[in-house]
Each structure stands twice: as structure tokens, then as C-alpha cells.
Amino acid sequence: MEYLQHLRMRSLWVVVVVVMLAVENGCNGCLEKERIGLLQLKDSINFPNGTSLPSWDQEDDGIDCCHWEGVECNSTTRQVIKLELAGKRYTDGEWHLNASILLPFESLRSLDLSKNGLGSIVGNEEFNGLNNLKELYLRGNAIFSISALNGIEILSNLTNLEKLDLSENNLGNGILPSLNKLSNLKFLLLAWNNFNGSIYVKEFDGLNNLKELNLSYNEIVSINALNGMELKLFKCLHNEI
Ligand SMILES: *[C@@H]1O[C@H](CO)[C@@H](O)[C@H](O)[C@H]1NC(C)=O
Ligand SMILES: *[C@@H]1O[C@H](CO)[C@@H](O)[C@H](O)[C@H]1NC(C)=O
Ligand SMILES: *[C@@H]1O[C@H](CO)[C@@H](O)[C@H](O)[C@H]1NC(C)=O
Ligand SMILES: *[C@@H]1O[C@H](CO)[C@@H](O)[C@H](O)[C@H]1NC(C)=O
Ligand SMILES: *[C@@H]1O[C@H](CO)[C@@H](O)[C@H](O)[C@H]1NC(C)=O
Ligand SMILES: CC(=O)N[C@H]1CO[C@H](CO)[C@@H](O)[C@@H]1O
Numbered sequence: 001m002e003y004l005q006h007l008r009m010r011s012l013w014v015v016v017v018v019v020m021l022a023v024e025n026g027c028n029g030c031l032e033k034e035r036i037g038l039l040q041l042k043d044s045i046n047f048p049n050g051t052s053l054p055s056w057d058q059e060d061d062g063i064d065c066c067h068w069e070g071v072e073c074n075s076t077t078r079q080v081i082k083l084e085l086a087g088k089r090y091t092d093g094e095w096h097l098n099a100s101i102l103l104p105f106e107s108l109r110s111l112d113l114s115k116n117g118l119g120s121i122v123g124n125e126e127f128n129g130l131n132n133l134k135e136l137y138l139r140g141n142a143i144f145s146i147s148a149l150n151g152i153e154i155l156s157n158l159t160n161l162e163k164l165d166l167s168e169n170n171l172g173n174g175i176l177p178s179l180n181k182l183s184n185l186k187f188l189l190l191a192w193n194n195f196n197g198s199i200y201v202k203e204f205d206g207l208n209n210l211k212e213l214n215l216s217y218n219e220i221v222s223i224n225a226l227n228g229m230e231l232k233l234f235k236c237l238h239n240e241i
Contacts, residue, residue: 030065030073034080037104038065041083044101045116050091079107086114086137094119094142099154103129114139114165120148135163139189144170146178156181165189167214173197180206191216198222215239 029035042056055069065080066073072082083105089095095118102108109132118141136158143166149155155164161182166175171193179188185207195218202224204210220239 030071030078030080031104033104035065037101038068038071038080040101041085044097045085045089045095046091047095048091048093050089052088052090074107077107080105081107082110083108084110084112085116086112086139087116089116089118093117097121099123105130107132109133110135110137112137114141117142119143121154130158131160133158133161136161137163137165138169139165140168142169145172146175155179158182160184162209163187163189166193168192170194173199176203180204183207184209186211188212189214191218193218195220198224200224 038056039058042053046052053069055063056065057063065071066078070084070088071080072084073079074081095116097113097118097120099121100123102111106129108130111130111133112135114137118138120143136155143149155161156178159182162184164179164182164185164187167189168191171190173195175193176195176199179185180203182188183206186209188204188207188210189212191214195215197220199215199220199222204213216239218239
């Protein structure tokens with residue numbers, strides 16, 4: 001009798017353990033829509049025939065995408081909060097990213113797509129989703145104009161952005177007034193962008209929270225201060241001033 005009871009208890013424990021394992025797997029995985037989004041992003045970054053991000057594996061459903069290379073999730077919500085994908089495009093040709101691929105990542109706070117031959121971002125309406133984005137790194141790509149960012153709409157919608165790194169692209173002076181809508185920006189990095197001639201501080205007067213503006217390695221000849229904006233913000237080394 002006692003033995004039977006013991007057995008029953010044991011099988012009960014087995015059941016409990018199995019159920020706990022199942023629940024844990026279900027809860028600790030990443031969100032399905034974000035996993036699918038990551039696989040689409042992998043296809044896009046590898047197009048037409050790259051081979052990067054091998055750990056982002058479609059076949060192995062047991063692997064939690066929160067553990068994939070370059071992906072960081074919130075440990076409570078399991079939502080993707082950071083994507084660190086600098087230098088991941090190992091294939092020839094410019095990368096043209098359709099912004100709608102980023103839509104599933106509603107809690108994304110930091111996105112690094114530096115050094116990926118990114119030539120343009122298309123599909124501007126669809127960029128509205130990234131409301132939580134605070135840091136965007138697009139350094140060292142092939143972006144050569146505002147139009148390559150689908151007008152500036154694509155950036156100006158990112159109103160919570162605090163850090164924007166567009167260094168080492170070829171943007172030119174035309175982009176400056178358009179950045180003015182990003183009123184929460186604290187750090188704006190614009191080195192190596194073929195800015196030339198005179199820059200008017202007025203062009204930055206919407207950036208009330210700016211702490212640092214790096215305009216190094218351009219061909220700026222003069223900076224015209226207006227509105228009492230403090231010039232100490234500017235890091236203008238290696239210009240012709
Ligand atoms: C990759 O794709 C390009 C363009 O489609 C092609 O020219 C090249 O040969 C391909 N390379 C490999 C290794 O398949
Ligand atoms: C994770 O998400 C919870 C709930 O939204 C939030 O309170 C917490 O601050 C987040 N943690 C991190 C590290 O973002
Ligand atoms: C971006 O992707 C969406 C969804 O797949 C598609 O409807 C849209 O036409 C694409 N936009 C561009 C400019 O390719
Ligand atoms: C600035 O660069 C643009 C584009 O490269 C060029 O057309 C323009 O003449 C340059 N302006 C000055 C003042 O050098
Ligand atoms: C400004 O940016 C350039 C290029 O990225 C970098 O080398 C330099 O250290 C930066 N300057 C400051 C003062 O942060
Ligand atoms: C939140 C926000 O500002 N959304 C705007 C993003 O851009 C589109 C089109 O450019 C606007 O229609 C939205 O109002």
C-alpha cells in the first residue's frame with residue numbers, strides 16, 4: 001500500500017516536472033512574430049547570396065531567438081530590445097532595406113546596422129512602428145542622400161531617438177534642416193559626410209536636448225552661431241575652420 005502510494009507520488013512528480021518544462025519552454029521563447037521578423041531580416045541582409053547569421057536558424061524551433069547572435073531581449077517580456085548587426089552583410093552590392101521588416105520589433109530600443117553597405121531604406125509609412133527606438137547606428141554605409149532614406153520621413157518619425165549615428169556616409173548639407181524634428185536627440189554623429197561651406201547653427205535649433213554634435217572630417221569652412229546656441233557642442237576637428 002505504502003509502496004503503491006510512493007509510486008503514485010513519483011509519477012505525479014514526473015507529470016509536474018514535464019508540465020513545468022513545457023510551460024517554461026513556451027514562456028521563455030521569443031515572440032513568434034519577432035522570430036519570423038528576424039528570419040526575414042536575415043534573408044534581406046544576405047540577399048542575394050550571403051551566408052551571415054548562421055545561428056538564426058529557421059529549422060530548429062527549440063532555439064530561442066533571444067539567444068541568437070546580436071539579439072537582446074527584455075528578460076521579462078521576451079521582446080527584442082536590441083539588434084546589434086554591424087558588419088553582417090557578407091555579400092556584394094548595396095543593401096536596400098524594406099522598413100516594414102522592422103515592424104514586428106515594437107519594443108526595439110537600439111538598432112545597429114552600421115557597415116552593411118546599406119544604400120537606402122524603402123517603405124517609409126511602415127517605419128512608424130519603432131516608437132521606442134532610442135539609438136540608431138547607420139555608420140559607414142552607402143547612404144548618399146536624404147532621398148535614400150525615403151525623404152527624411154523615415155527618420156523624422158523616430159521622435160524618441162536620443163542617439164543617431166550617420167557618420168561615414170555621403171549625406172551632404174541637404175540633410176541638416178531635416179534632422180531638426182528629432183527634438184529628443186542628445187547625440188548626433190555626422191563625421192565624414194561631405195558637409196561643406198557654411199553651416200548655420202540655426203539649422204539645429206529644434207534639437208533642444210542636444211549634448212554632442214560631431215561634424216569632424218567634413219569640409220566645413222565656417223559655423224554661424226545664432227540664437228545663442230553654444231558652440232561648445234560642436235566637435236569640428238579636421239574641417240577648414
Ligand atoms: C552571388 O550573386 C551574384 C548576383 O546574383 C552573382 O553574380 C554571384 O556569382 C553569386 N555568388 C555566389 C558565390 O553564388
Ligand atoms: C522589461 O520590460 C518590463 C515590462 O515592460 C519593464 O518594466 C522593464 O524595465 C524592461 N527591462 C528592460 C531591461 O528593458
Ligand atoms: C515593403 O514590404 C511590404 C511588405 O512585404 C510591401 O508591401 C511593400 O511593397 C514593400 N515596399 C517596397 C518599397 O518594396
Ligand atoms: C559643396 O558640395 C557640393 C556637392 O558636392 C558642391 O556642389 C558644392 O559646390 C560645394 N560647395 C562648396 C561651397 O564647396
Ligand atoms: C568625432 O567623430 C570622429 C569620426 O567618427 C571620431 O574619430 C572622433 O573621435 C569624434 N570626436 C569626438 C570628440 O568625439
Ligand atoms: C507618429 C508620427 O509622427 N507618425 C507620422 C509618421 O510619418 C507619416 C508619413 O510621413 C505620418 O503620416 C505620421 O503621422
